[in-house]
Amino acid sequence: MFAVLAKYRQAFLVGLQSNIVYRWNFAVRGFFSLFHLAVVVILWSAAAEGRTELGGFSLNQTITYFVTLLILQFFISAFNEDYQISEEIRNGLINQFLLKPINYFAYRFSIFVAARLVSGLLVFAPLLIAFPFLREYLDFPADPRVYALGLPAMIMSALIQFSIAYCFGMLTFWFLEIQGFVILSMAVETILGGQMFPLDLLPAWAYAIAKWLPFYYQMYFPAAIFSGRITDPAVIMQGYAVQAAWVVALLLVNHALWTRGLRRHTAVGG
Amino acid sequence: MLHYAQIWFASARYSITRTLMFRGDFFVWAFVELFWMAVNLLTISVIYEHTGSIAGWSKYEMILLVGTSLLIQRFLMGFFWSSIFEMGRNIRSGHFDFFLAQPGNVMFMATTRKLDPDSLVNSLIAAGVVIYAARQLGLTPSAVEITLYALMIACGVIIHYSILVLSISVAFWMTSAQGIEGTYFTLTEFSRLPRSAFKSRATQWLFVYALPVVVVSNTPANALIRGFDGRLALWLAGAAAAWFALAVFVFNRGLRRYASASS
Numbered sequence: 001m002f003a004v005l006a007k008y009r010q011a012f013l014v015g016l017q018s019n020i021v022y023r024w025n026f027a028v029r030g031f032f033s034l035f036h037l038a039v040v041v042i043l044w045s046a047a048a049e050g051r052t053e054l055g056g057f058s059l060n061q062t063i064t065y066f067v068t069l070l071i072l073q074f075f076i077s078a079f080n081e082d083y084q085i086s087e088e089i090r091n092g093l094i095n096q097f098l099l100k101p102i103n104y105f106a107y108r109f110s111i112f113v114a115a116r117l118v119s120g121l122l123v124f125a126p127l128l129i130a131f132p133f134l135r136e137y138l139d140f141p142a143d144p145r146v147y148a149l150g151l152p153a154m155i156m157s158a159l160i161q162f163s164i165a166y167c168f169g170m171l172t173f174w175f176l177e178i179q180g181f182v183i184l185s186m187a188v189e190t191i192l193g194g195q196m197f198p199l200d201l202l203p204a205w206a207y208a209i210a211k212w213l214p215f216y217y218q219m220y221f222p223a224a225i226f227s228g229r230i231t232d233p234a235v236i237m238q239g240y241a242v243q244a245a246w247v248v249a250l251l252l253v254n255h256a257l258w259t260r261g262l263r264r265h266t267a268v269g270g
Numbered sequence: 271m272l273h274y275a276q277i278w279f280a281s282a283r284y285s286i287t288r289t290l291m292f293r294g295d296f297f298v299w300a301f302v303e304l305f306w307m308a309v310n311l312l313t314i315s316v317i318y319e320h321t322g323s324i325a326g327w328s329k330y331e332m333i334l335l336v337g338t339s340l341l342i343q344r345f346l347m348g349f350f351w352s353s354i355f356e357m358g359r360n361i362r363s364g365h366f367d368f369f370l371a372q373p374g375n376v377m378f379m380a381t382t383r384k385l386d387p388d389s390l391v392n393s394l395i396a397a398g399v400v401i402y403a404a405r406q407l408g409l410t411p412s413a414v415e416i417t418l419y420a421l422m423i424a425c426g427v428i429i430h431y432s433i434l435v436l437s438i439s440v441a442f443w444m445t446s447a448q449g450i451e452g453t454y455f456t457l458t459e460f461s462r463l464p465r466s467a468f469k470s471r472a473t474q475w476l477f478v479y480a481l482p483v484v485v486v487s488n489t490p491a492n493a494l495i496r497g498f499d500g501r502l503a504l505w506l507a508g509a510a511a512a513w514f515a516l517a518v519f520v521f522n523r524g525l526r527r528y529a530s531a532s533s
Binding site for chain 2: 032035036038039042043044045046047048049051054055177180181183184187188190191196197201202203
């Protein structure tokens with residue numbers, strides 16, 4: 001068991017090193033997300049003008065939600081994992097894994113965890129700069145239990161995020177170019193993952209449907225818990241169950257795509 | 271002038287032929303853009319479920335604004351994006367030599383080589399969004415007003431084009447400036463906001479005047495909704511000329527630094 005873990009620990013450490021090389025890229029990206037945050041503050045402040053609430057939440061709670069989302073993005077979002085996997089398949093780099101006792105999914109996931117650890121910690125630098133401006137808007141829940149409840153949701157979200165990216169990477173076995181699919185699905189994820197607006201602002205029927213989709217659990221669910229939009233423990237428990245089901249389903253799809261894809265794969269050269 | 275028109279038509283013909291060869295790609299990308307436009311419009315609709323106005327703009331006024339901003343962006347993507355995006359890569363790889371050897375102005379050759387028909391198809395849809403919103407608002411612009419609107423859109427495209435060329439020209443000095451084009455998309459987010467929403471003086475100054483992304487979309491949309499404002503339109507035309515001049519200057523300065531790459 002430990003020997004198995006040691007392999008992936010090495011992959012994690014290599015991932016950590018190679019991602020620290022890109023620290024400036026992450027930092028710049030974090031800095032630019034402050035502009036996005038500025039758009040959010042300007043838009044939602046204007047929408048809330050002369051009102052005390054938006055869909056049952058104050059302006060500050062709404063802005064807090066978007067700040068949480070930003071932090072979560074840097075901790076759990078798949079950035080370019082889909083392209084990296086796609087590249088490795090196209091270039092034949094995966095061939096080396098076929099001959100070794102290494103599980104490709106676990107290998108990539110270890111690197112993903114390392115990458116998000118680096119980018120997640122780096123996002124606090126621009127946020128710290130913006131903190132004096134943001135402070136008046138922030139309204140995080142005071143109860144520490146909220147964060148304990150959010151953590152499992154966040155971990156499962158990371159798994160869903162990575163699994164979806166992995167699925168798209170696997171499509172390279174069938175299609176040469178996956179960029180179109182990725183950006184298309186990004187549009188769906190942006191809306192249904194709650195990145196444009198908190199999903200509870202959707203009409204009740206649409207929200208009820210969204211709750212059953214994986215996108216809800218890849219970003220919105222943990223963000224809503226951390227920012228105090230979902231507080232009922234029963235709702236959170238039910239959310240865990242659906243989220244866990246999606247994790248399992250996506251892992252199965254990943255496995256199926258991998259085994260089927262390999263049948264089509266032709267390894268050339270050495 | 272005619273010479274350049276001929277070159278441009280030749281490039282356009284080539285791009286369209288290419289698209290016909292990769293039809294599947296065309297549909298996927300057309301859908302991608304359509305989806306992203308829908309994301310923006312859906313967001314507006316959802317926000318207006320919970321509020322009556324955003325900085326004094328009603329729902330359909332806001333849709334008209336977003337439609338205008340999308341229209342400018344589609345034109346930019348359709349006519350210039352692929353070429354400008356590749357320019358950055360070519361400068362880094364040394365493939366930019368190819369454009370230096372061509373019979374024409376280098377900036378023209380390098381930024382107009384490829385058309386994206388999928389974006390151009392979506393510009394029709396963006397125009398449809400503007401027309402739909404105008405109808406909902408009961409607007410009946412005259413032919414002159416529509417022409418002025420179109421001219422202001424053209425100014426907007428010139429400003430966006432110049433900003434994009436400027437940001438890619440950084441590659442002449444810093445070959446490692448990869449991903450700089452992403453900054454452009456961050457800026458376009460501001461163009462979907464009403465100018466009246468910028469309350470603090472710092473944001474007003476930065477996004478309305480220093481980087482005219484907000485004025486670019488607000489001026490034409492405002493002209494349709496609240497009537498033509500000559501002063502703002504002049505300001506827009508002046509900004510377009512100034513930004514374009516700056517882009518030409520910086521591009522040519524960068525060109526002097528271009529050292530190709532060893533083969």
